[in-house]
Amino acid sequence: MAVIMRMSVCTSVAQTLITPDLDSFYNLPPDLLASRLSLASHFAHCDKPKGKVGTRGKKQIFEENRETLKFYLRIILGANAIYCLVTLVFFYSSASFWAWMALAFSLAVYGASYHSMSSMARAAFSEDGALMDGGMDLNMEQGMAEHLKDVILLTAIVQVLSCFSLYIWSFWLLAPGRALYLLWVNVLGPWFTADGGTPAPEHNEKRQRRQERRQMKRL
Known part of the structure; x- marks a missing residue:
């Protein structure tokens, strides 16, 4: 501004x-x-910006990605700490097989999501240590990273609430439901609803001109 x-x-x-x-x-x-x-x-x-704008942009993306990864790593560690402390320590005697399975499932989801985000944000440096590429912007709206962050947040909320009841894990089905919805809206829906039999507009215009000429000749 x-x-x-x-x-x-x-x-x-x-x-x-x-x-x-x-x-x-x-x-x-x-x-x-x-x-x-x-x-x-x-x-x-004097209104011309000075300095290397591209380099500053790469550095800003790199710093923001690093802070984003730290933030979601804290969420993952915090949710697992609460779950393990409540379910597997305080109530260890009543912890069922499904409680351990829920922990394993959570770790798998966290690992896959966080690893994907880290791969997207991987920066490239030159031999002298200069930043060449800040990686993909994890804070870009409607990007793949946004969906991965939503999965991490949903898993963390469900994992903490499941300390009271394992049935809370049924809410995690919102994640695949959301994925199927996006798949239908962006890929399957347009493909199925595409009308291949509709004639091209140019063809309709030519046919209309021919009909008008015939009518003029009759007159």
């Missing part, structure tokens, strides 16, 4: 220095005319 305001101010000042009154501007003394042109040139170019 600050950059946009600076660009607007610089452009306005440059226009004010040159174009308030062109007749009087060109009738100025040579030294004053040169001074104004120099100032106008300075303000006209």
